Amino acid sequence: MTWLDLPADHPFGIHNLPYGVFSTHGTQRRVGVRVGDHVLDVAACAEQAGMESGAVWRAGSLNPFLAQGRAAWTAAREWLTEQLTNEAHRECVEAHLVPVAEVTMHLPIEVADYVDFYASEHHATNVGRMFRPDSEPLTPNWKHLPIGYHGRSGTVVVSGTDIVRPCGQRKPPTEPVPVFGPSARLDIEAELGFVIGGATTLGAPVALADAGEHLFGVVILNDWSARDLQAWEYVPLGPFLGKSFATSISPWVVTMDALGAARVPLPGQDPEPLPYLRGEPTADGASTASGLDISLEVEWNGTVVARPQFRDMYWSPAQMLAHMTVNGATLRDGDLFGSGTISGAEKDTRGSFLELSWSGAERVTLADGSQRTFLEDGDTVVLTAVAPGPDGSVIGLGECVGRVLPAR
Numbered sequence: 001m002t003w004l005d006l007p008a009d010h011p012f013g014i015h016n017l018p019y020g021v022f023s024t025h026g027t028q029r030r031v032g033v034r035v036g037d038h039v040l041d042v043a044a045c046a047e048q049a050g051m052e053s054g055a056v057w058r059a060g061s062l063n064p065f066l067a068q069g070r071a072a073w074t075a076a077r078e079w080l081t082e083q084l085t086n087e088a089h090r091e092c093v094e095a096h097l098v099p100v101a102e103v104t105m106h107l108p109i110e111v112a113d114y115v116d117f118y119a120s121e122h123h124a125t126n127v128g129r130m131f132r133p134d135s136e137p138l139t140p141n142w143k144h145l146p147i148g149y150h151g152r153s154g155t156v157v158v159s160g161t162d163i164v165r166p167c168g169q170r171k172p173p174t175e176p177v178p179v180f181g182p183s184a185r186l187d188i189e190a191e192l193g194f195v196i197g198g199a200t201t202l203g204a205p206v207a208l209a210d211a212g213e214h215l216f217g218v219v220i221l222n223d224w225s226a227r228d229l230q231a232w233e234y235v236p237l238g239p240f241l242g243k244s245f246a247t248s249i250s251p252w253v254v255t256m257d258a259l260g261a262a263r264v265p266l267p268g269q270d271p272e273p274l275p276y277l278r279g280e281p282t283a284d285g286a287s288t289a290s291g292l293d294i295s296l297e298v299e300w301n302g303t304v305v306a307r308p309q310f311r312d313m314y315w316s317p318a319q320m321l322a323h324m325t326v327n328g329a330t331l332r333d334g335d336l337f338g339s340g341t342i343s344g345a346e347k348d349t350r351g352s353f354l355e356l357s358w359s360g361a362e363r364v365t366l367a368d369g370s371q372r373t374f375l376e377d378g379d380t381v382v383l384t385a386v387a388p389g390p391d392g393s394v395i396g397l398g399e400c401v402g403r404v405l406p407a408r
């Protein structure tokens with residue numbers, strides 16, 4: 001099917017074609033498409049093919065491409081597929097394939113607004129039990145709307161960026177007053193991040209059925225969380241400094257178009273949500289509120305400690321997008337929203353160390369025999385994810401890596 005000689009199960013095969021921003025030594029950042037173990041220099045390829053779209057691909061972020069909207073995204077994918085499958089283009093394309101070993105990957109988008117949701121019933125239940133042991137674990141609103149908060153877009157960083165342990169206020173239960181210092185309960189949250197394009201105007205909600213016009217693609221997201229800072233500061237306005245010091249995302253944005261075979265029904269919603277959040281059947285027999293069959297792995301210093309499954313999420317990405325705009329709030333090109341921590345019913349599918357260690361009460365043993373509850377300085381966390389593609393192929397999302405540096 002393609003002149004590229006790739007194994008059928010390569011995570012970056014012809015059905016994937018994720019977008020990122022790369023540079024090579026001494027060159028400008030520009031848009032690349034990952035194919036196999038190479039990055040296609042899209043601008044160079046387009047220019048040689050006599051296309052006028054060069055400026056979009058020469059940009060240092062995907063934002064100009066995101067601004068072009070759904071029709072342009074579809075056309076670009078068709079053009080790329082043609083370039084990479086038709087032997088006639090082989091010579092031209094091959095000249096612009098750069099080995100991944102030679103590139104530096106950058107933040108793929110200039111993050112506009114950043115929202116983080118809380119869409120896993122299992123995660124929300126677990127956190128509720130730990131943070132609010134005297135209340136019902138799920139708040140009364142939880143099954144009526146996808147809960148979220150606005151995060152700090154300027155501290156979203158690309159995979160590979162070191163994470164400095166944050167300092168802040170925390171109030172140990174044994175102390176009468178808060179103390180200041182490095183977080184002693186630094187955690188991760190294994191999430192997916194959704195990248196948005198096709199900006200909207202103020203006052204115009206995006207209906208659930210139109211969410212696909214704005215959902216461009218998916219990245220792996222780690223919402224680093226300082227649980228001690230969070231527990232003290234969050235009442236009543238929600239997460240703030242405990243989560244705003246850094247959020248890591250993977251460099252490759254896997255398009256929603258590449259994830260068609262990964263669409264699955266949601267686990268089920270009871271009570272039925274209000275009409276604006278209700279999925280409707282689509283022409284191909286799916287739903288406008290589909291989930292995604294994306295499997296993650298959480299690796300802590302080389303040991304896989306959890307395998308969260310995105311198909312377990314209660315709310316769908318399209319429902320989150322519809323809810324986020326139902327008040328008329330705009331979407332901007334380069335908006336990013338996190339799904340919330342991905343946790344399932346089984347212990348080994350929990351996407352945070354808060355849950356894996358049950359708030360520090362249980363130790364997690366790593367392959368080298370060392371034990372952990374929360375992150376120690378020097379620890380490295382790698383999140384990876386894969387999804388099923390068409391014809392038994394695999395769609396890889398790559399990895400999202402971060403290492404903890406001591407507090408300053």
Ligand SMILES: O=C(O)/C=C/C(=O)CC(=O)CC(=O)O
Binds near residue numbers: 118120131189239339
């Ligand atoms: O107070 C709580 O119940 C918990 C809030 C969070 O941890 C926010 C968050 O980042 C949600 C998530 O990732 O699922």
Ligand SMILES: [Ca+2]
Binds near residue numbers: 116189191223340341
């Ligand atoms: Ca989160």
Ligand SMILES: [Mg+2]
Binds near residue numbers: 247
């Ligand atoms: Mg964060």
